[in-house]
Amino acid sequence: MKKYIVFCGYAGLKGTLRLIREYYDDLSRYFNKIYLESILEHIENRGYYGRYLSPISNDRSIKGPVDINSIFAGFSDRISDVKEGGILKSIYTLAKSLGCGFEIEIKKITAIQICIEICEYFGLNIYRLLSEGKLIITEDPISVCKFLDENGVAAQIIGHLSDTPDKIIVDKEAIEYVNRPTDDEIFKVIKDERENTVNN
Structure with a gap:
């Protein structure tokens, strides 16, 4: 059976948070402070995995951060961290370890709009930026996403593994092959000790 890739979390969210903390004064002159603070509040109230709610909407959840460890405790599917x-x-490394390729749709990778805009501001690729998330390889992605959604976790089917070694990104009609991973995008901006940058 085909094995699908489910992504839990948001592309580049952890890296964006780090950039906001480091360059808040600069960013606040360019971006609305409400939107900058919405990311900080989201992490505090919902964690890296919780479904994102607009700071101007009235449907904010009163729940605290999702307990990601307990949610995944009963999973039998293969789970890999996105960091x-x-x-x-992370997808490239996972596929290589399994001796296969993949095909993903870039537009299906969940991302928060303000994070996209901050990456554009710094000239960074959000899909190669420090993240806090998980990849699930499963034959039943609909049930997995339904379970995660019911538990407040942002989850999306983004593609599938393939029998060929090709590692492909599909963006509308265009196809791009994923090259060997390079350094995290955040190091283009933050010149700090790797451990301090990644773990804070």
Whole structure:
């Protein structure tokens, strides 16, 4: 059976948070402070995995951050962390370890609009930026996403593994092959000790 890739979390969210903290004064002159603070509040109230709610909407959840460890405790599907190097590096590394390729749709990778705009401001690729998320390889992605959604976790089917070694990104009609991962995008901006940058 075909094995699908489910992404939990948001592309580049952890890296964006780090950039906001480091360059808040600069960013607040360019971006609305409400939107900058919405990311900080989202992490505090919902964690990196919780479904994102607009700061100007009235449907904010009163729940605290999702308990990601307990939610995934009963999973039998293969789970892999998305961390340094972003989601593209994580998918590439996972597929290589399994001896297969993949095909993903870039537009299906969940991202928060303000994070996209901040990455554009710094000239960074959000899909190669420091993240806090998980990849699930499963044959039943609909049930997995339904379960995660019911538990307040942002989850999206973004593609599938393939029998060929090709690692492909589809963006509308265009096809791009994923190259060997490079350094995390955040190091283009933050010149700090790797451990301090990645773990804070």
